[in-house]
Amino acid sequence: MSGRGGRGGRGGGRGGSRGKPAPPGMPGGDDPSLIVNDQPQETYPKFYKPPVAPHLTPLEERAVACFVKFRRAYHNTPLYTHRHINGEFLSLKDPVLPRHGQSQINARYGVKNRATIDPFLSVPMYSHRFVDETQTLPKLRDTRPWVKDLFPEELWATLDGRDTSGPKGGFQTKGSVSRGTKRKLHDDDEDDPYVDGDDDEEIFGLGRSQRRRENETEEERKARIDGAGKDADNEDGDVGDPDDEDEEEMEVEDDDYDSGEDDDGGDYNAEAYFDNGDDDDFGDDDGVGESAMDF
Amino acid sequence: MLVTRNAADLCALLVNELYGQLPSRIVAALLARGRSNVRDLALHTSLNPKQVRHGLALAIQHNLVFYQTDHETATTIYEGNPQASYHLARVGKILDVIDRKYGVMAKNLVNDLLMLGHVEVAELVRYHRLKHSLKKGRTNGEQNHDHDHNLDPYPYLNNDNDFKNGDPDDPFNDDSHYVNGNGTAHGIADDVMPIQANEVYDTLAQLIAAGVIESVSATMFQSPQDLKASVEQECTKEFPNGVRGAKVTTEFDAMVKSQIRAIGVERTTMKRKLQENALYEPSNIKRRKLANGGMSNGFAGDSGGSILRDEPNTVVRLNFDKCLVELRNQKLTEHAEDFVGETTAQVFAALLSSLCKKVYRCQHDQHTIMTEEEEETYFTGVRVTSEEIFDNLSPGVDVSAGVGTASEEDIDIRFAEKIRKYPPQIQGSHLHETLDEGDEILGSDDEDYDRSGEHLKKAHANGHHGSIAQNGTKPSRDHSGEGQSSRTEQMRQMRQHLLILAEAKQQFVRHCGQNEWTVDFGPLIQQLRYVELDTMIEDNFGRQGLRLTRILREKGKLDDKTLPAMALMRKPDVHVKMAEMEMAGFLEVQEVPRDNNRAANRTIFFWFFDEARTLKRVLDNVYKSMVRCLERLEVERYNKRNVLSLTDRRDIQGKEEEMLRGDVYNEYLEFTEIEKKLFSQVSRLDDLVSIFQDF
Numbered sequence: 001m002s003g004r005g006g007r008g009g010r011g012g013g014r015g016g017s018r019g020k021p022a023p024p025g026m027p028g029g030d031d032p033s034l035i036v037n038d039q040p041q042e043t044y045p046k047f048y049k050p051p052v053a054p055h056l057t058p059l060e061e062r063a064v065a066c067f068v069k070f071r072r073a074y075h076n077t078p079l080y081t082h083r084h085i086n087g088e089f090l091s092l093k094d095p096v097l098p099r100h101g102q103s104q105i106n107a108r109y110g111v112k113n114r115a116t117i118d119p120f121l122s123v124p125m126y127s128h129r130f131v132d133e134t135q136t137l138p139k140l141r142d143t144r145p146w147v148k149d150l151f152p153e154e155l156w157a158t159l160d161g162r163d164t165s166g167p168k169g170g171f172q173t174k175g176s177v178s179r180g181t182k183r184k185l186h187d188d189d190e191d192d193p194y195v196d197g198d199d200d201e202e203i204f205g206l207g208r209s210q211r212r213r214e215n216e217t218e219e220e221r222k223a224r225i226d227g228a229g230k231d232a233d234n235e236d237g238d239v240g241d242p243d244d245e246d247e248e249e250m251e252v253e254d255d256d257y258d259s260g261e262d263d264d265g266g267d268y269n270a271e272a273y274f275d276n277g278d279d280d281d282f283g284d285d286d287g288v289g290e291s292a293m294d295f
Numbered sequence: 296m297l298v299t300r301n302a303a304d305l306c307a308l309l310v311n312e313l314y315g316q317l318p319s320r321i322v323a324a325l326l327a328r329g330r331s332n333v334r335d336l337a338l339h340t341s342l343n344p345k346q347v348r349h350g351l352a353l354a355i356q357h358n359l360v361f362y363q364t365d366h367e368t369a370t371t372i373y374e375g376n377p378q379a380s381y382h383l384a385r386v387g388k389i390l391d392v393i394d395r396k397y398g399v400m401a402k403n404l405v406n407d408l409l410m411l412g413h414v415e416v417a418e419l420v421r422y423h424r425l426k427h428s429l430k431k432g433r434t435n436g437e438q439n440h441d442h443d444h445n446l447d448p449y450p451y452l453n454n455d456n457d458f459k460n461g462d463p464d465d466p467f468n469d470d471s472h473y474v475n476g477n478g479t480a481h482g483i484a485d486d487v488m489p490i491q492a493n494e495v496y497d498t499l500a501q502l503i504a505a506g507v508i509e510s511v512s513a514t515m516f517q518s519p520q521d522l523k524a525s526v527e528q529e530c531t532k533e534f535p536n537g538v539r540g541a542k543v544t545t546e547f548d549a550m551v552k553s554q555i556r557a558i559g560v561e562r563t564t565m566k567r568k569l570q571e572n573a574l575y576e577p578s579n580i581k582r583r584k585l586a587n588g589g590m591s592n593g594f595a596g597d598s599g600g601s602i603l604r605d606e607p608n609t610v611v612r613l614n615f616d617k618c619l620v621e622l623r624n625q626k627l628t629e630h631a632e633d634f635v636g637e638t639t640a641q642v643f644a645a646l647l648s649s650l651c652k653k654v655y656r657c658q659h660d661q662h663t664i665m666t667e668e669e670e671e672t673y674f675t676g677v678r679v680t681s682e683e684i685f686d687n688l689s690p691g692v693d694v695s696a697g698v699g700t701a702s703e704e705d706i707d708i709r710f711a712e713k714i715r716k717y718p719p720q721i722q723g724s725h726l727h728e729t730l731d732e733g734d735e736i737l738g739s740d741d742e743d744y745d746r747s748g749e750h751l752k753k754a755h756a757n758g759h760h761g762s763i764a765q766n767g768t769k770p771s772r773d774h775s776g777e778g779q780s781s782r783t784e785q786m787r788q789m790r791q792h793l794l795i796l797a798e799a800k801q802q803f804v805r806h807c808g809q810n811e812w813t814v815d816f817g818p819l820i821q822q823l824r825y826v827e828l829d830t831m832i833e834d835n836f837g838r839q840g841l842r843l844t845r846i847l848r849e850k851g852k853l854d855d856k857t858l859p860a861m862a863l864m865r866k867p868d869v870h871v872k873m874a875e876m877e878m879a880g881f882l883e884v885q886e887v888p889r890d891n892n893r894a895a896n897r898t899i900f901f902w903f904f905d906e907a908r909t910l911k912r913v914l915d916n917v918y919k920s921m922v923r924c925l926e927r928l929e930v931e932r933y934n935k936r937n938v939l940s941l942t943d944r945r946d947i948q949g950k951e952e953e954m955l956r957g958d959v960y961n962e963y964l965e966f967t968e969i970e971k972k973l974f975s976q977v978s979r980l981d982d983l984v985s986i987f988q989d990f
Binding site for chain 1: 333944974
């Protein structure tokens, strides 16, 4: 438990039989008999024998069993969101990566959308019925009755499964009113035709980002610009198109892509695969997922 | 809880381990960023708002975050609750301790509460019955597969007759047979009889009365600081002229205090209602337990459950504070067992469990919301009589064992039975000590002693020696005829154990009045802290280092000339040791120059041991070690990912042994072994955290 690097204490080291007289300023430095070994401490001790932990007592054994059991039970509920790490980090030797700064942390987490699924495993197989699908969103709707009074109002729509994924979600009561007034205020310098439809999923990105820029403070703006400069890919920095695309990707991710037996998510429909495969994607803008999966 | 980076990492990892990645990211962001709203969170985590909202909803459901809504602007601000996230490390221990103390059904209820977060009583009962009876429906065979889709709350009523056939390992059954060595007992208890709603309500009422489960009100979702601030805001409206001047300020403070008390009372309404119901005096519960083996429905239809039934919309959740009290009792019992002996420790456990009926939390600060009654018990301490302890004593304990015999003349009864009315002072490092008036009172502990001991002794002398022989079996605990005399005898022997505890160097128990006993938790835990700290220092720096720190703790600040003399060590040895410990952060040095030019030889160096600072540092290291353990687990999972992807399959889960190929199964066992070791390490480290911080 003794980490190196305390509070800048000088001298020290083990043994102390060989070495020089103490440097000035050290406690007891006036004593000529005091010999200090001023060599830096070794980074790793030569013989490192960590003490072996004793076996589990029955008490601990039971406690651990309870913990594991509870964990397994919870992981089988629809509220559990699976551990989902970005694929490229998983292939590295060490799955626990350095986490310097928020952008690195965010980059570790995987995004589940049509672009990131493994084409070789995503064809429906018999054994899939036994494997839990990687859940990125908890299924809040209909799993159980929620006590809504104990949640803030802005989450009520989310609990009902009516979250429209806009900045306000399904929260319409006061938010929309205040938003209306705000829009009126800034009406003169913003005549974006899409801004009305900001709750629509297709075009919400543009309208939202612009409006967000309006009511942000000076600091926020600075932070945003800084953030955008550093890692335009990861931060939700509102720097125009790539970002909006990113958000749209995240949108797709929320969909249950396996429910895409309908025409929309048909790129992994095995029967339709070769029919669709040979016409190129240049003409149609079917969405990000389609083009990203082109290999 | 001081949130260092390691602590924040730990909280995020724990949430990730249990509740999944999304809430974990939210919690991590909230702890890193402080209070934020949805938009900030989305910006910070690069999740979209929809995901953030889902994560927040989940986190609120499991009480991992606080929130506060500003009604004028309709914005909601969220704030992490590190303590609640940290409590997740204790889930296993809590379930275990509840199991032992309150029975299997109570444990299952707590388990369900952890699964559900806060929930209405009716829903909890429904879920509980569905969940724990589902198993029976399933063990009958594969025919009744539709039972989990069947939301009829009484599916089991039809088929609990033949539940014993069929295989016990159900793939959908989360009572994982192979993992949980204890699970069989659980299964048996469940199989004996179908779960009656009454029974569930009853157990629930009992748990609420005991404080393990608490009813939830909207104010609980505000952080205590926010709550205080909003109460203060309310109160300022009452003072239109502003709060100025001493008189108005005291008035204002009193008002705020009373309002906060009112909130506290409101929170505990349900609990008090159930406590007033005499059937929930825990001693009765104990009897009931004794009468028919487990928490069975011997008292079906009693009114505690029916009170709850009348208010099915009460929202409840697990109260971790009370769980901590239970864990503390367990720890102290272990401590007593180490120092005194097994039987005495069991008597101590009985004392603690009867004492802690009224104790709902281990610690409090200025933000803790308590009712008046709670405050009283906290500050004046609670006491129990020997009878109560005796009633709480588990019937398997042989009180005649574990005490040596001494002849009558050897015991100075005045000293042995001495009553100590005032708690001992908290032993601490001398750095922050001030001499206050209380010290004198402590000295004047009068020479009163407990005479009841003499009576009991006489009864003993009158010839009940024969009964000792019978005590091994403990024939009866009732108050009739012969039982009475053996009860007196046992009581006398139990008192001997209590006196041992009171007399021990650690002062586990204080004999605070005629036949009354109490425990001074503060000083006792402080001792426990020193024991742990000393072990740690000894492991790291050897006996000499330990000696030096103990001297410093005893004497306060010492200059480097006196220290070697006092420690009986050579001066260079002392210096080397001190420098080593200073670098590790266990000791501090203060320089006091004797003149202006601050030359080393004209400077006095004072060494000292700052307990608070050391504890903080040690705690942070402990958090870091816990983080490493959990990360290591992640690495191990990665290494065994092929096996784990198999065992996670729904058709294999729970019956790994049959389904898996031999070598794969062996690998899986290897992994569970590693996992067990890592979790036990985490829980041991958590013991340290509890002692240093939470008890």
